[in-house]
Amino acid sequence: MLAPARHAAEGRIGLRATPGGFGTDALPDGRQLSVVGTDLVVAGPEGNAVTPLRTLGEAALAAGVPAGTHSGTYEPVTAWEPDRPLDIDPVAADSLAAWFAFTTSVLQQVRRDASAPTEIQLWPEHFDVAFDAGDEAGGRRANFGGSPGDEPHPLPYLYVGPWSPFDTNDPFWNEGFGASLGYEQLVGTTDQRARALAFLREGRERAMS
Numbered sequence: 001m002l003a004p005a006r007h008a009a010e011g012r013i014g015l016r017a018t019p020g021g022f023g024t025d026a027l028p029d030g031r032q033l034s035v036v037g038t039d040l041v042v043a044g045p046e047g048n049a050v051t052p053l054r055t056l057g058e059a060a061l062a063a064g065v066p067a068g069t070h071s072g073t074y075e076p077v078t079a080w081e082p083d084r085p086l087d088i089d090p091v092a093a094d095s096l097a098a099w100f101a102f103t104t105s106v107l108q109q110v111r112r113d114a115s116a117p118t119e120i121q122l123w124p125e126h127f128d129v130a131f132d133a134g135d136e137a138g139g140r141r142a143n144f145g146g147s148p149g150d151e152p153h154p155l156p157y158l159y160v161g162p163w164s165p166f167d168t169n170d171p172f173w174n175e176g177f178g179a180s181l182g183y184e185q186l187v188g189t190t191d192q193r194a195r196a197l198a199f200l201r202e203g204r205e206r207a208m209s
Helices: 002-010 056-063 090-112 183-187 192-208
Strands: 016-018 021-023 032-036 039-044 047-052 121-123 128-135 140-147 157-162 179-182
Touching: 002 032, 002 056, 016 032, 016 090, 016 121, 021 090, 039 056, 047 056, 090 128, 090 140, 090 192, 128 192, 140 192, 157 192, 179 183, 179 192, 183 192
Parallel strands: none
Antiparallel strands: 016 021, 021 032, 032 039, 039 047, 121 128, 128 140, 140 157, 157 179
């Protein structure tokens, strides 16, 4: 519901990590929509409206999005079932919010030292937080991001994805798209932030050298 709301207002779908979850930037009409835990929060000039996330139909009504619509830029992979209970696990929701906050924080630090970076966005079609940077014309541009997990990766992971071919014999590049650092590798260290920054910076140096 967040991506269609932003797309209708601005023609964009990018979201952000927000306190307690994820959401839109402030929209032209003064509203900001976000998921906080198990609630949809619509903040506006007249205050906040909080709607428990029980069904898609209720969420669409609260977000002001016509039932059954999507952003218009990608096809959802789940069916529109307006009355199906969402059954959101509060612990899982908090974990997701913490991952997005951590990922955004380390990406912000890496982005400060990158050349020609884009803004950091949470892409709703992939549900990952990412930006890209580097010299595209020179073949030295890459994506930097973090995903909460997908089919090949059941747990969250950070990643670097070069836009140009890379040395597949280099053990750093452990994915078909580039390199990943898994959640289990992060939590197994005493300083998760330092480990994440070291991985992303090494990926940046390798992709841009």
